[in-house]
Amino acid sequence: MKGRFSDILQYVFVIRELTSREIKRKYARSSLGIIWSVLNPLLMMVVMSLIFSTMFKKSIENFPIYYLTGQTVWGLFNGATNSAMTALVDNKTLLIKAKLPKHTFILSRVYTALVNFGYTCIAYILMLLVFRIKFTLTMLLFPVGIFFALVFSIGLGYLLATEYVFFDDIKYLYGIFLTLLMYMSAIFYPVENLPEVVQKVVNMNPVYLVILFSRECVMYGHVPEAWVWARLSAWSVASVVLGMIIFRVQENKIMQTI
Amino acid sequence: MKSAKTNNRIGSILRIAVMMIFTAVCVVLVPSLDAYAAEAYVTFGSESYTPKAGKEFKVGVYVKCMDGVGASSLTIGYDPNCLEYVGGGSGYDLENGLVFIVDDIGNGANSKKFMLVFKAKTESFSEIHAVANFVYTYDFPDVIMEDGTVVPCADPVECTITGSAMAPVMIQGTAPKPEEKPEEKPEETVNQQEETEDVEEQTEEPEVIAEVPVEEQQIEEQIPEEQVPVVIDAPVISETVEENTEEPSVPDTIVEANPLYFYDGNNDNEPEKQVDESAILMLILVGSAIALLLLLWMSRDEFKARKKEAKLYVDALEDPNYEDENTDEFIIELPDENKTQDDGLYSEDDIITDIGEDTTTFSDDDLQIINMDERLAVDDRERVISVKDVTMEFHLSTYNPSGLKDYLIQMVKRNISYRRLYALHHVSFDVYKGEVVGIIGTNGSGKSTLLKIVSGALRPTSGSVTVDRKKVQLLTLGTGFDMELTARENVYLNGSIIGYSRDFLDKHYDDIVKFAELEDFMEEKVKNFSSGMVSRLGFAIATAGDAAEILILDEVLSVGDEFFKKKSLARIREMIHGGSTVLIVSHGIGTILDNCTKCVWIEKGELRMVGNPQEVCDAYQHMENSESAVGA
Numbered sequence: 001m002k003g004r005f006s007d008i009l010q011y012v013f014v015i016r017e018l019t020s021r022e023i024k025r026k027y028a029r030s031s032l033g034i035i036w037s038v039l040n041p042l043l044m045m046v047v048m049s050l051i052f053s054t055m056f057k058k059s060i061e062n063f064p065i066y067y068l069t070g071q072t073v074w075g076l077f078n079g080a081t082n083s084a085m086t087a088l089v090d091n092k093t094l095l096i097k098a099k100l101p102k103h104t105f106i107l108s109r110v111y112t113a114l115v116n117f118g119y120t121c122i123a124y125i126l127m128l129l130v131f132r133i134k135f136t137l138t139m140l141l142f143p144v145g146i147f148f149a150l151v152f153s154i155g156l157g158y159l160l161a162t163e164y165v166f167f168d169d170i171k172y173l174y175g176i177f178l179t180l181l182m183y184m185s186a187i188f189y190p191v192e193n194l195p196e197v198v199q200k201v202v203n204m205n206p207v208y209l210v211i212l213f214s215r216e217c218v219m220y221g222h223v224p225e226a227w228v229w230a231r232l233s234a235w236s237v238a239s240v241v242l243g244m245i246i247f248r249v250q251e252n253k254i255m256q257t258i
Numbered sequence: 259m260k261s262a263k264t265n266n267r268i269g270s271i272l273r274i275a276v277m278m279i280f281t282a283v284c285v286v287l288v289p290s291l292d293a294y295a296a297e298a299y300v301t302f303g304s305e306s307y308t309p310k311a312g313k314e315f316k317v318g319v320y321v322k323c324m325d326g327v328g329a330s331s332l333t334i335g336y337d338p339n340c341l342e343y344v345g346g347g348s349g350y351d352l353e354n355g356l357v358f359i360v361d362d363i364g365n366g367a368n369s370k371k372f373m374l375v376f377k378a379k380t381e382s383f384s385e386i387h388a389v390a391n392f393v394y395t396y397d398f399p400d401v402i403m404e405d406g407t408v409v410p411c412a413d414p415v416e417c418t419i420t421g422s423a424m425a426p427v428m429i430q431g432t433a434p435k436p437e438e439k440p441e442e443k444p445e446e447t448v449n450q451q452e453e454t455e456d457v458e459e460q461t462e463e464p465e466v467i468a469e470v471p472v473e474e475q476q477i478e479e480q481i482p483e484e485q486v487p488v489v490i491d492a493p494v495i496s497e498t499v500e501e502n503t504e505e506p507s508v509p510d511t512i513v514e515a516n517p518l519y520f521y522d523g524n525n526d527n528e529p530e531k532q533v534d535e536s537a538i539l540m541l542i543l544v545g546s547a548i549a550l551l552l553l554l555w556m557s558r559d560e561f562k563a564r565k566k567e568a569k570l571y572v573d574a575l576e577d578p579n580y581e582d583e584n585t586d587e588f589i590i591e592l593p594d595e596n597k598t599q600d601d602g603l604y605s606e607d608d609i610i611t612d613i614g615e616d617t618t619t620f621s622d623d624d625l626q627i628i629n630m631d632e633r634l635a636v637d638d639r640e641r642v643i644s645v646k647d648v649t650m651e652f653h654l655s656t657y658n659p660s661g662l663k664d665y666l667i668q669m670v671k672r673n674i675s676y677r678r679l680y681a682l683h684h685v686s687f688d689v690y691k692g693e694v695v696g697i698i699g700t701n702g703s704g705k706s707t708l709l710k711i712v713s714g715a716l717r718p719t720s721g722s723v724t725v726d727r728k729k730v731q732l733l734t735l736g737t738g739f740d741m742e743l744t745a746r747e748n749v750y751l752n753g754s755i756i757g758y759s760r761d762f763l764d765k766h767y768d769d770i771v772k773f774a775e776l777e778d779f780m781e782e783k784v785k786n787f788s789s790g791m792v793s794r795l796g797f798a799i800a801t802a803g804d805a806a807e808i809l810i811l812d813e814v815l816s817v818g819d820e821f822f823k824k825k826s827l828a829r830i831r832e833m834i835h836g837g838s839t840v841l842i843v844s845h846g847i848g849t850i851l852d853n854c855t856k857c858v859w860i861e862k863g864e865l866r867m868v869g870n871p872q873e874v875c876d877a878y879q880h881m882e883n884s885e886s887a888v889g890a
Contacts (some may be wrong), residue, residue: 011760017754021740021747065865094738096715097812098755099730103365252717256652 002126014100018108019115022083037119045127052188059190065131065219070211072120076146077207078178079115084157085164085174088254095255101187102251106157114150120193128218136221142237145213149231152206153237158247165254181207206235299323300332300388303371307386309378314344315378317386319359322369332359334374337384354388380656442509470572640727642808642839643689643712648721649773650682650707650863681707683863684720694840696850696871698878699860705843708860712841731757731806734796734813741785745776745795748784752799766802773799775822794822801829809833810841847875 002210027033045068053063060066089103095102163170184201185208191199202208209232216224303318319334321327338345338355350357359372378384681704697705710716711723713732738755739748749770753763771777774794784792804806811830827849834840834853844850850857850871857874859867861881867874 006759010754010757013760017751021751024747025740025742091738094755096710097732097734098738099713099715099727099732099757100755150671225616255716 006207011101011104014104015108015111019112020104022109022112023115034119037116038083038123041068041075041120042123044071045123048188052182056188056190059192062131062133062219065127066215067188068124068127069214069218070185072117073146073149073211073214074182074185074187074207076113076117076118077210078182079116080110080153081156081160082174082178083109083113085160085171087157088161088165094191102156102254103247106156106161110150110154110157113153117146127240134221135218135222136217138217138221138223141223142214142215145210145232148213148236149207149210151236152210152232152239155236155241155243158243159239162243162247162250162254165250165257181205184208185211187211204231206232206239208251208258209235302386309376311378311381314375314377315375316346319372319374319388320369321372327367327370329362330359330370331361332372332722333389334359334386335389336376336386337382340382340384341377341386342377342379344375344377346372398854440695473764496691502688640691641688642691642725643841644724645688645708645712646686646722646724648682648685648708648711648718648723649680650704650711650716651719652679652681680863682711682860684721685860685863685865686721687858687865687868689839689841691839692837694834694842694854696842696844696854697860698844698847698850698857698875699866700882702865703860705860706812709812709841709843713810725808729807730810731803731808732810732812733800739784739792739796742783744781745787748795749780749799752796753802755782756800756803758803763802770795770798770802773802773825790819790822797822797826797829801833804836807838808841809838810843812843847879850877 023034027036028083030036032039045064048067048071049064052067053060056063084106087109088102091105094100095105102127160174184205186202191202191208194202207226213224213228213232216222216228295811299320299322301320301322303316303320307315307317309315317334319332321330321332334347334357336355336357338352343350343355343357346359347357348360350356351358357374359374361370361372364432429749685704685708697708699705707716709732711718712725713730714727715732733756738752740751740795743751746767749767750763754760758766771780774791774797776795779787779791784795787795831853840853842850842854854871857867857869857871858865859874859878867877
């Protein structure tokens with residue numbers, strides 16, 4: 001029992017070290033470093049608000065926060081899945097030589113995205129204060145939404161990482177898919193403006209669901225509706241189960257192919 | 259170098275500080291701007307009016323609000339002695355000279371215009387002014403369902419009204435006596451007003467009527483009570499404002515009393531075309547998604563097919579008759595290994611010692627005998643590693659498609675075939691406790707693959723390895739070194755990957771640095787290190803721990819300069835004498851002869867010999883010599 005516990009501790013330590021490597025590496029040559037994680041979403045928010053806030057003035061109240069909520073969630077999902085995809089291939093030598101569970105690398109990439117998200121949250125909280133969004137108890141649900149996003153990303157990450165070992169092309173395909181998903185996530189426009197058919201599709205989009213979830217509990221002070229919870233849980237569970245199964249089945253082949 | 263570094267740091271700290279201050283200032287200053295404090299203005303169309311006595315004239319009343327004009331309630335004051343109200347408002351108080359304009363929806367635009375009509379009485383100088391005004395920002399419009407029920411949305415925000423509107427009115431000439439009665443006027447002005455209003459207001463549909471009853475409740479809340487009684491005078495208006503329960507039956511009355519503009523965010527007017535377009539788009543999307551899935555699925559099938567094929571192949575191989583015929587066909591090579599092992603860390607010529615020509619060749623029988631001898635000698639000892647009939651098989655595609663498209667084309671043409679590479683082929687041996695086993699073989703003969711299988715990184719295609727994986731420690735150099743990180747960061751990263759805990763690394767950090775002789779370079783990025791320095795650091799980290807029960811050394815022993823080589827050999831010996839069972843992979847015959855008690859020779863995936871290091875090494879070198887002779 002004790003051995004298992006120390007195993008887990010070691011596992012966590014490895015993930016943290018890998019994560020700190022990723023982050024240090026990412027900002028190795030920039031002088032502001034990790035501050036960019038805070039600054040980037042803020043600047044994006046400004047740009048997007050300048051362009052779109054007048055366009056959607058009638059239907060979106062408080063556009064900057066509306067956008068920032070979507071953008072932070074999207075950033076988390078985008079960062080997590082995109083980097084998890086290449087996790088196995090990038091750590092080829094480690095994978096073969098080190099005696100580590102293989103999914104350490106995928107998890108550490110997702111964790112990196114989460115840490116990044118943490119920094120983005122600084123910007124987010126700052127903006128919530130600036131725009132005087134009143135604190136409500138429902139805001140405490142925000143981490144729950146993020147948890148859903150994380151679980152979903154992990155599942156998808158497993159899937160992508162496995163496939164990426166066999167097909168390089170997945171990278172490009174997924175790039176296009178991400179673009180589609182982004183525009184389907186209503187990050188900077190109101191869903192109500194879409195035709196009904198598309199609205200239905202958007203309402204199925206897990207990323208949009210998380211964004212909706214966050215907006216409801218942070219901006220509007222509502223507890224998200226039951227169907228949002230239901231769909232989010234379904235997506236997360238399905239993605240993780242599917243990802244794990246595919247990863248397990250292919251595990252040995254991954255080692256051979258890499 | 260160091261000062262430049264610190265300069266950079268100071269600079270970045272300064273910049274960060276500036277950023278912090280900037281954001282702090284933003285936080286302090288911005289709340290005063292107050293995102294919610296919407297301001298509204300009420301202004302008149304002209305700065306002054308100069309109507310002729312006895313003539314009617316129009317006064318435009320504008321409500322402006324940057325957040326979009328919502329419901330509003332305006333009271334315009336005029337001098338009843340000089341002016342006479344004709345129409346345009348929703349109610350009036352003739353005695354006190356007040357006109358009321360009540361609009362309970364607004365249009366959401368930045369300004370909204372109301373048109374009042376007055377009649378000038380006599381030559382005089384007076385003014386019209388806004389008395390009491392309420393303007394609400396335009397929010398989400400209430401949603402009106404098709405059956406007429408209204409779902410109200412979020413509450414509007416009240417605007418503070420700044421700037422009091424006033425316009426002087428100068429009436430010229432004398433007026434004929436005003437005769438009209440107030441009751442008639444609104445109806446007369448209905449036409450006028452409709453003419454002056456924009457066309458869009460005439461497009462009002464019955465929907466609008468349906469919403470009025472509910473909306474009026476809002477109006478009542480919004481209008482201060484003192485103002486309501488005034489309105490009652492006008493029969494038409496009282497109907498809309500007061501009698502909530504009564505369905506207004508005549509659409510005209512409402513339109514005239516209060517021109518309504520309903521903003522519908524959904525733009526229901528143009529639904530059909532959009533649905534069609536989106537349906538087509540969806541079709542394309544779904545179609546391409548299915549196509550992609552199919553493609554992926556097909557290629558998956560290809561993988562599966564290969565796997566099955568491979569299995570058959572292995573089965574066939576295990577049949578002895580089959581094996582005899584086909585053994586020669588296997589192409590055995592491991593290009594990856596060549597790369598990793600030849601990384602310039604060492605060159606073979608340095609280490610290989612000269613040997614005489616008196617080496618003997620070994621037949622299979624000899625191998626068998628040696629094995630038996632070994633076993634008899636050590637039978638009472640504990641067996642720690644048992645490799646049984648291990649086969650490791652790799653697929654290499656003979657054709658490398660450049661992409662999915664190419665891949666598919668080739669697949670359709672059935673051009674893709676795979677080579678089966680046997681990195682290991684039915685290899686078996688045992689290692690007993692306390693033994694130091696050297697593994698030799700030419701490049702790409704499967705040594706490293708064997709180690710990976712023993713350490714658990716790879717699972718063999720067939721056969722089995724029995725070993726307590728928890729006791730195994732694989733020492734490799736610089737696994738997971740990141741060139742962009744500093745040496746200190748790399749110690750922790752590499753250490754964690756090797757399996758050291760944080761406490762352990764904290765405790766042994768100084769030892770590691772001392773052993774690697776890199777005291778002055780720990781904050782330097784590893785990319786600036788020489789390869790010797792990198793391997794020294796790698797060795798120091800790898801051997802920092804207490805020796806595990808089973809140590810696997812993969813090319814660890816040929817690192818750095820002569821001094822460091824001696825030092826590292828001593829360290830390894832120390833570990834070996836600590837009672838560990840050791841597996842060493844090395845090209846250096848000398849290393850193996852010096853340290854090992856047993857030697858395993860693997861050549862092209864096949865186990866050639868197991869036994870006394872001296873004998874095995876002799877045989878190995880003999881083969882090498884004869885091969886080079888053939889080559890020459």
